[in-house]
Amino acid sequence: MVSIKDVAKHAGVAISTVSKVLNNYPNIRLETRTKVNQAVKELNYVPNSVAAALSSKQPCRIALLINIKYKTQAIDEIYMQYISGGISRATELNLDIITVFFSMIENKSIDELDAYFMSQSITGIVIYGISKEDNTLHQLINRERFKVVVIDAPIFNTNTSSVWIDNHKAQYEVAKKTILENIGHASDRVLYLSGKKNGYVSEARLTGMEKLAADLNLEMLVRCGEFSELKARNLTMRFAKNKDIIVCASDLMAIGAMRTLTEMNIFRPVCGFDGISLMGYAGKQMNTVKQDFARISAEAVTEAARLLNGGEGRNIVLDFQIVRLKYEDIIC
Amino acid sequence: MVSIKDVAKHAGVAISTVSKVLNNYPNIRLETRTKVNQAVKELNYVPNSVAAALSSKQPCRIALLINIKYKTQAIDEIYMQYISGGISRATELNLDIITVFFSMIENKSIDELDAYFMSQSITGIVIYGISKEDNTLHQLINRERFKVVVIDAPIFNTNTSSVWIDNHKAQYEVAKKTILENIGHASDRVLYLSGKKNGYVSEARLTGMEKLAADLNLEMLVRCGEFSELKARNLTMRFAKNKDIIVCASDLMAIGAMRTLTEMNIFRPVCGFDGISLMGYAGKQMNTVKQDFARISAEAVTEAARLLNGGEGRNIVLDFQIVRLKYEDIIC
DNA sequence: CTGTTAGCGCGTTCAG
């Protein structure tokens, strides 16, 4: 293991000088700097991030906290994008990052959680999939001992930022587009399959849909599908018959609805939300809101780094696309 | 941040005593032990793994190295299972673990890679998706500086173990079952869509299929589908017509084949390999080899821990199931 | 501008 000491010796300077060069401190002569850099290259030296984290007062380790709520594996794609996007960005920014699954900490108290992160020298946390019921996490955020970035939830304070798309607007637009595309048919009786009661994104999407219903003077029936394909199937079976269009708060529900309609042998336009590739396998093409989860995650990590550098928490709204997803878009 | 020092003070003992209790050293009086344990609990102390890794000579950090080869996101499920299974087991075993994506290190030289892992205090590496062309990784393994566990490849030496299922047998059995189920029909002309040329699992599966062809006296046409759904589609289009059954070396190819058959409006039994839930969306139910990726990954981490404790490398073969996957098995 | 020194939190001798 080649350490900073070896580099110092090789370059004929002091350890601290090497450290300063590596961390881009000012006040180092160019000559010394190049000398050190060369030694680094020759020895193939990579700073030991563990030691750096230990030594420095502001360690910059980040945890990706993944809360997998739904049993289905169909949406693993989203989590993979989150994880890979976040880790890649962290690597670019030279930040240490670890992945933590919610299940590993779910029965910990707030103090235990606190101690756990401290013990890992973690100071920044990016949280995916927080819901209103996750009390411990909310306490963690409110204590403000860590820098937190929350995905898909409107939580921000001095030490907490939120990153998400405008779910309200996205739901409005994807549903509007779908309705307009079917302008020839009757389409004013809408079945809306919403997400989870009290869910952050669910509520935003619901209000978006409500606004659309008001704007277009639609007759809307709202039923809670809880992001479940099975629930969506049952609700479709029960209510779709005398509706003209089915708007779903997630792709998975849209797929369930679509399959059920086929089984019922009736046609209704369906639209989804998220843009997962599974949509391509739904059988028919559907409109949906395409989110770039990898980018969302990367932005979240960047934001966490900004917070760690003393930035103030804020609300970040990223863009989205309305797309028509079909099998050919997926396969390769 | 509560440190070992605080615990020592609180318990009225020396720092080293606390350390010994925590690391289950012998020669500590029960009384002292309980005293320390109580202090730990009262102060909510969690050892700082960063410092521990730095201090101890044998750090036990493990890297999960994920090599995502295929562009399709349909198999993210597999990677998620690998990641969550591995991380969970590592947490149980109290091992530090980090996730590393191949893309982050792909243009590093062997020395850089070496230095990278060293710098992270990583000594154990679990590799998913290694192929014969990954030269740097093979060098890494051959150097034997790290303890490595390879998933799905027959590589083992003193410091390297391999973990996988018996792909030969699995391919044999799933194809045999599918053929026997269609015993009424002619089924001796087989189209086999294999994986990647020179791939470890691909070869094992191919030989399994070849043995079956010999045993059952089948007329077999082998074509390389490269685990690609699109390739499988094209090959099916081209060759399925005068075959009786299509055996695929992966679920994704099986799905492609199945969809194409539907478009061609002909029926042929198809079977796959892996057991991803996407199979449930294929339209018809299919036989496949169900692998428990989370368990495979967990076993790999356990094996890495064993190697780190001085165990010798070995070849571990886990079990699998032959299942008939249908939509109802997936949805919930 | 560069070198010296003191820790970060922990594991590990080695005396007591």
Added chain:
DNA sequence: CTGAACGCGCTAACAG
């Protein structure tokens, strides 16, 4: 059985 002392690799004052 316990505790003082050292060092892991690094950063951050402080001296020079």
